[in-house]
Amino acid sequence: xxxxxxxxxxxxxxxxxxxxxxxxxxxxxxxxxxxxxxxxxxxxxxxxxxxxxxxxxxxxxxxxxxxxxxxxxxxxxxxxxxxxxxxxxxxxxxxxxxxxxxxxxxxxxxxxxxxxxxxxxxxxxxxxxxxxxxxxxxxxxxxxxxxxxxxxxxxxxxxxxxxxxxxxxxxxxxxxxxxxxxxxxxxxxxxxxxxxxxxxxxxxxxxxxxxxxxxxxxxxxxxxxxxxxxxxxxxxxxxxxxxxxxxxxxxxxxxxxxxxxxxxxxxxxxxxxxxxxxxxxxxxxxxxxxxxxxxxxxxxxxxxxxxxxxxxxxxxxxxxxxxxxxxxxxxxxxxxxxxxxxxxxxxxxxxxxxxxxxxxxxxxxxxxxxxxxxxxxxxxxxxxxxxxxxxxxxxxxxxxxxxxxxxxxxxxxxxxxxxxxxxxxxxxxxxxxxxxxxxxxxxxxxxxxxxxxxxxxxxxxxxxxxxxxxxxxxxxxxxxxxxxxxxxxx
Amino acid sequence: xxxxxxxxxxxxxxxxxxxxxxxxxxxxxxxxxxxxxxxxxxxxxxxxxxxxxxxxxxxxxxxxxxxxxxxxxxxxxxxxxxxxxxxxxxxxxxxxxxxxxxxxxxxxxxxxxxxxxxxxxxxxxxxxxxxxxxxxxxxxxxxxxxxxxxxxxxxxxxxxxxxxxxxxxxxxxxxxxxxxxxxxxxxxxxxxxxxxxxxxxxxxxxxxxxxxxxxxxxxxxxxxxxxxxxxxxxxxxxxxxxxxxxxxxxxxxxxxxxxxxxxxxxxxxxxxxxxxxxxxxxxxxxxxxxxxxxxxxxxxxxxxxxxxxxxxxxxxxxxxxxxxxxxxxxxxxxxxxxxxxxxxxxxxxxxxxxxxxxxxxxxxxxxxxxxxxx
Numbered sequence: 095x096x097x098x099x100x101x102x103x104x105x106x107x108x109x110x111x112x113x114x115x116x117x118x119x120x121x122x123x124x125x126x127x128x129x130x131x132x133x134x135x136x137x138x139x140x141x142x143x144x145x146x147x148x149x150x151x152x153x154x155x156x157x158x159x160x161x162x163x164x165x166x167x168x169x170x171x172x173x174x175x176x177x178x179x180x181x182x183x184x185x186x187x188x189x190x191x192x193x194x195x196x197x198x199x200x201x202x203x204x205x206x207x208x209x210x211x212x213x214x215x216x217x218x219x220x221x222x223x224x225x226x227x228x229x230x231x232x233x234x235x236x237x238x239x240x241x242x243x244x245x246x247x248x249x250x251x252x253x254x255x256x257x258x259x260x261x262x263x264x265x266x267x268x269x270x271x272x273x274x275x276x277x278x279x280x281x282x283x284x285x286x287x288x289x290x291x292x293x294x295x296x297x298x299x300x301x302x303x304x305x306x307x308x309x310x311x312x313x314x315x316x317x318x319x320x321x322x323x324x325x326x327x328x329x330x331x332x333x334x335x336x337x338x339x340x341x342x343x344x345x346x347x348x349x350x351x352x353x354x355x356x357x358x359x360x361x362x363x364x365x366x367x368x369x370x371x372x373x374x375x376x377x378x379x380x381x382x383x384x385x386x387x388x389x390x391x392x393x394x395x396x397x398x399x400x401x402x403x404x405x406x407x408x409x410x411x412x413x414x415x416x417x418x419x420x421x422x423x424x425x426x427x428x429x430x431x432x433x434x435x436x437x438x439x440x441x442x443x444x445x446x447x448x449x450x451x452x453x454x455x456x457x458x459x460x461x462x463x464x465x466x467x468x469x470x471x472x473x474x475x476x477x478x479x480x481x482x483x484x485x486x487x488x489x490x491x492x493x494x495x496x497x498x499x500x501x502x503x504x505x506x507x508x509x510x511x512x513x514x515x516x517x518x519x520x521x522x523x524x525x526x527x528x529x530x531x532x533x534x535x536x537x538x539x540x541x542x543x544x545x546x547x548x549x550x551x552x553x554x555x556x557x558x559x560x561x562x563x564x565x566x567x568x569x570x571x572x573x574x575x576x577x578x579x580x581x582x583x584x
Numbered sequence: 585x586x587x588x589x590x591x592x593x594x595x596x597x598x599x600x601x602x603x604x605x606x607x608x609x610x611x612x613x614x615x616x617x618x619x620x621x622x623x624x625x626x627x628x629x630x631x632x633x634x635x636x637x638x639x640x641x642x643x644x645x646x647x648x649x650x651x652x653x654x655x656x657x658x659x660x661x662x663x664x665x666x667x668x669x670x671x672x673x674x675x676x677x678x679x680x681x682x683x684x685x686x687x688x689x690x691x692x693x694x695x696x697x698x699x700x701x702x703x704x705x706x707x708x709x710x711x712x713x714x715x716x717x718x719x720x721x722x723x724x725x726x727x728x729x730x731x732x733x734x735x736x737x738x739x740x741x742x743x744x745x746x747x748x749x750x751x752x753x754x755x756x757x758x759x760x761x762x763x764x765x766x767x768x769x770x771x772x773x774x775x776x777x778x779x780x781x782x783x784x785x786x787x788x789x790x791x792x793x794x795x796x797x798x799x800x801x802x803x804x805x806x807x808x809x810x811x812x813x814x815x816x817x818x819x820x821x822x823x824x825x826x827x828x829x830x831x832x833x834x835x836x837x838x839x840x841x842x843x844x845x846x847x848x849x850x851x852x853x854x855x856x857x858x859x860x861x862x863x864x865x866x867x868x869x870x871x872x873x874x875x876x877x878x879x880x881x882x883x884x885x886x887x888x889x890x891x892x893x894x895x896x897x898x899x900x901x902x903x904x905x906x907x908x909x910x911x912x913x914x915x916x917x918x919x920x921x922x923x924x925x926x927x928x929x930x931x932x933x934x935x936x937x938x939x940x941x942x943x944x945x946x947x948x949x950x951x952x953x954x955x956x957x958x
Contacts, residue, residue, distance in 0.1 A: 328585045411611050416685030416715070423616065423686060424642055424740075430611045431639035437610065524608075530595070538588070 108215035133166035138215040147208035149227030156188045175216030191224035236338035244380045245341045253357035259340040280312035283357040316356040330508040333544040335367035350580035366544035372504035387566035396501035405516035413524030429485040438521035444492040614683035618742035621691040621727035632670040633661040656739030659732040684713045694724045697810035716764035722803040733795040748797045756832030757816040758799045774917035778802040806916035821907030825919045827852045836895045841880030845873040865942040875953045897946035
């Protein structure tokens with residue numbers, strides 16, 4: 095039989111089925127076809143599985159052993175193949191999840207997903223037994239969102255584990271986890287999570303509609319999905335959020351958002367994503383509100399510093415010297431005296447060096463990481479100042495800017511781009527240039543939407559009811575009512 | 585999106601042509617002027633002296649130069665037909681352009697002050713680079729020597745001078761006055777304004793290296809011309825009338841005993857009434873003091889307190905009377921009585937001895953007597 099002529103359904107013929115499997119998979123080194131006879135009868139049967147995706151112990155103990163030995167205790171050997179099939183399905187197999195399948199393509203897919211297919215001679219169906227069991231990382235504390243107080247578990251690469259982590263926090267049938275497959279070749283499992291009656295139905299439908307439109311051969315990370323479903327495709331600001339922590343995702347689900355989990359990555363997407371979310375962390379909600387309200391205000395301040403401070407320095411020292419208090423001007427002037435570069439070149443150099451240091455520090459293997467900090471702190475910070483290449487106030491400015499950017503990691507890439515834009519514009523036309531960039535940025539932010547909700551909401555348009563969780567975090571007794579923003583049209 | 589890019593490029597393009605902010609100047613390309621002195625030379629040209637920062641010397645974090653030679657400033661001068669001309673002529677000898685936005689002090693020589701400074705101050709209020717809150721000072725010393733003095737503490741003499749005249753808060757014997765305050769006071773009906781008169785003196789008799797600034801008296805400008813001087817006591821009278829008294833010490837003499845009263849909180853109120861063509865001003869002064877010091881063996885009894893208070897009122901009245909007397913002498917309305925009169929009656933005040941009378945009511949109060957029982 096030729097490869098192209100495989101029929102769409104499973105045949106009742108034993109040899110034909112084996113041949114079909116071999117044709118489909120070709121010379122698979124990890125394909126296992128285990129042929130055996132059921133009990134003491136002469137009914138031929140075989141199991142198909144992918145080595146490494148299945149749990150060997152379960153197959154040996156709970157599938158092969160009952161089929162080859164235990165069955166003969168209960169069943170006479172004279173029964174037909176069909177009777178034997180039904181008896182096996184209903185009485186013999188101890189597996190928790192068995193599906194009957196007639197379709198070839200689906201069978202092949204399930205085998206590739208880690209199911210075991212049981213073919214019995216003379217039966218035009220197969221049984222797919224779920225014995226998925228592969229090596230996977232355990233639940234660990236996520237590196238990206240470290241907390242002092244709060245749950246330390248993080249998502250893993252296993253989709254089922256991830257959905258279980260969410261399900262464990264919401265024990266209500268209203269939590270829906272729907273799954274679809276995306277990726278023509280990779281056929282990656284995607285789970286859409288939402289809480290019925292909390293998430294708006296239109297939002298869920300819109301998410302599904304956008305997901306179905308994705309035309310991609312493979313999905314390796316939730317970032318692929320993000321780039322296809324986000325609103326501002328050309329925006330530097332993210333309109334889809336992500337998190338590695340189940341508690342964060344559940345918190346967002348409870349506010350009426352939708353989460354998308356992708357098999358193979360610990361990063362879950364949350365939709366819609368608003369600008370203010372970049373300034374919120376899970377710890378804000380777990381700790382007492384007063385201090386974390388101040389911290390949240392500090393994050394907004396840090397956003398300003400991270401985007402604008404180097405530009406302000408340039409503008410003030412090259413255009414608007416009169417704005418500084420005299421004593422501050424004197425100390426800056428004395429530090430700048432003898433520096434061979436204009437402050438714009440100086441700033442740009444320092445910012446580029448910082449970006450290089452940061453990127454190198456992330457990619458480097460851990461043991462080499464120390465070298466980076468020594469080079470950064472000693473050579474660039476200390477030596478360049480004493481060599482008279484860079485002014486000390488400049489180093490302070492860039493250092494403060496860099497630290498401020500770490501306060502808001504969710505939008506730090508956008509912040510970096512704005513920072514460079516501000517620096518260039520302030521070198522061209524001073525404070526006017528900075529104002530120009532800010533006006534452009536605010537216009538852009540106002541025009542952005544995330545799944546029908548204004549990106550700057552609840553600040554603009556202002557939703558007073560939801561402002562209690564924006565600049566400050568009010569106590570839970572006030573906060574317990576859900577935000578209204580996701581259920582009305584803002 | 586296309587629209588966005590289009591508008592972005594448009595804005596950026598217009599920026600290239602709209603060179604509204606072209607005057608980019610690096611910190612290394614400017615000379616930061618801290619004080620400027622105005623004088624006239626023999627040929628009648630303006631001679632300006634500038635006190636300019638030397639940032640490289642100021643590099644030490646404490647701002648204290650290591651030796652007296654290492655002053656944080658240097659001084660030079662230029663001449664010109666007008667002040668602006670003289671300022672621009674400075675670039676004939678200096679390596680960089682002068683930058684005046686941080687100018688703190690404008691020193692005017694006695695000679696220029698006598699001739700009138702209305703037109704001299706014009707550029708300081710008109711040109712965008714000058715700040716109207718720079719302090720005005722008159723001196724009889726040579727301006728070059730005055731600005732180039734070696735002050736002991738600050739490495740910038742202008743800074744020290746500024747601090748000295750700002751000490752008015754502690755002594756209430758001078759009054760720092762900025763250009764715009766001067767202009768505001770001179771533009772009234774009374775047309776008078778006081779300006780600190782500062783000289784340099786040696787801190788100790790034998791020391792010759794460093795100098796200190798000393799606010800000797802207050803110059804009185806009438807119609808932008810220097811007409812006379814007020815002593816410290818007379819200036820106190822002016823401050824009482826203007827309600828600008830802050831802290832200060834009043835030594836009260838009772839026979840041989842001296843009691844130093846420290847002013848804590850004071851207020852004053854001045855009213856005018858017209859009767860028979862004469863203007864009667866009532867100056868009400870309330871003041872709260874602490875007893876700071878006493879040179880006496882007597883116990884503090886309530887009768888003694890009453891005596892001190894009486895004497896204290898007398899000496900305040902005395903101060904005001906002194907400045908009033910000086911006013912009539914110089915024939916200029918130092919206390920700005922004309923303004924008060926004008927705001928009540930919309931008529932100019934006939935300012936002479938016979939038609940103006942001021943009665944002073946002082947309500948002193950001694951709050952505390954210090955940490956000693958006696």
